[in-house]
Amino acid sequence: MSDNQTFVPEKIQIGISSCLLGSQVRFDGGHKNSYYCSTEITPFFEYTSICPEMAIGMGAPRKSIRQVKDGDVLLIQSADGSLDVTKELTQFSTQKVAELDYLGGYILCAKSPTCGMERVLEYKIGTNNSTKTGVGVFAKALMDKYPNLPVEEEGRLNDMVIRENFFTRVYAYDDWRKMIASGLTKHKLIQFHSRYKYLLMAHSPKWYRDLGPMLADIKDVEQTAEEYFSGFMTALKIKATRKNHTSTLQHIQGYFKKHLNARQKEELAESILKYRQGLLPLLVPMTLFNHYLREFEVPYIADQVYLNPHPEALKLRYAY
Template identity: 70%
Template sequence: MVFNSERIQIGISACLLGEKVRFDGGHKASQYCKKELKPHFDFVPVCPEMAIGMGAPRKSIRLIRDNENLYVRSQDGSLDVTDKLVEFSSNKVKQLDFLGGYILCAKSPTCGMERVIEYQMGSNNGTKVGVGVFARALMEQYPHLPVEEEGRLHDLRIRENFFTRIYAYHDWSCMQLSGVTKHKLIAFHSRYKYLLMAHSPKHYRLLGPLLAEMPENIDLFSQTYLAKFMAILKVKATRKNHTSVLQHIQGYFKKHLTKAQKKELSDMILKYHQGLQPILVPITLINHYLREYPSEYIENQVYLNPHPESLKLRYAF
């Protein structure tokens, strides 16, 4: 498959889509993925265990640590698929450069993103320090790719952060496809100003001087910028930072709004800051004023619409 600029493609553990690929012949279907997300994305399902021919049902496997070595074996040790999984994972992830994100199944010795149990060789004692073989290869190959476990998406802040990163990463990928130039990179940075400030104003301020010293080798520099850009977005936005951004945007309307309108917007921002209403309320009002008093700079800010409204990600906080 190839990159699609019109429709974001997301990798996903096949069991989350209801495919019966689990060791017991079952699945771990996610209704959120199947019903809420499917209209917005094209899923690319992968099951490493089925891909190496293990079949379903099959013997369950686990991560087993022996000093510096890590194996993927059945509990009784009669089945060892370490080499097959490592080889498959290495080859498969290289084919996934078109993806805009990935949703993994938790606790899996192949797909778990974190806290997978590693058992000590010859015992049933384990600690939650492992990463699934395929998940590790994926994250090492694409360190800036938004990756999450399906279970963690029930946390609304994690969910909103994940999809904010997915749409930003896709936006970057589209720009890269058309060819990165200094002008495009500066314009990209400008559009993301307030979104970056909401996530980490401290780190946003460090990007300005970096861009000011942009070298001639734009390809190499763009990757440095991307690493810092995605790292900032991975920091969860706070109510305090959101409030500061909303007040910055409010300043663009001070010459246009009546006294009553200014008070209304200030009250909405204050109520959001106090936790009395979701951020969608002041942002909706700002978008309303933008239609009355257009400002190209503010209209272009990704912060106001970082993801489709139909995903319902700004109702919770």
């Protein structure tokens, strides 16, 4: 690489419902363009956009469809039952998700009978009575096939805590996949856990305590890795709390005692206290830690993903 070239990291591949990028694929010929998805975060990700209805040739505009429950059987039909695409959508979903193992996350369109992640309307056959108990047929196939894949609905990303949680999982998922691709070993697995120690503590102290012992006596590294990663992603799905963040910050604080003078110690302790009281954002003590890491050598803490779980330019740490 020449001196005037800049290294550009490979972008993470994200799946997304086509309508969220402004494609006019909805039943009424419209879209649900998300400015956040289609503009703000595009510098960080490559998209694979999918609309199951268009993929099976329904076209736009088209007759609207909905989920219909006939006993234990789920049907995808028009309101009058004259159009039934259950078989087509089920087959497409099964076949398509099998091709998506390269994705690092997925952003879905809410309430859709194909792409809704949760609370999709399910109608009782022959009536207009419905319950919000459904999952989109494509979304279900995706989540069943890749249970650890970070998946979220676009509307929920307006909640800053949910947004930060989703992208934390996206970058951790990508980190894991790169580690696996480099060749799984016991040492790499233990190193991975070590780097994520404090991020796990912030999300779930229970899972933090449970995951460590898994790696104490590894006999089958691949089986252990599979079990570990399932628990790891389950832990990260739990939203970090102010209480857990405070505990984690205090643990990290201990590593700097030998390096900081009295004024610096007081400044750091005060920033953590004010964060716990809700008077300062998490970004303040995090900034101090990163500042001190540039001044002092604390290798174990410098390796902690917790301090930088995603690019700063995504502006995600304002949630807490």
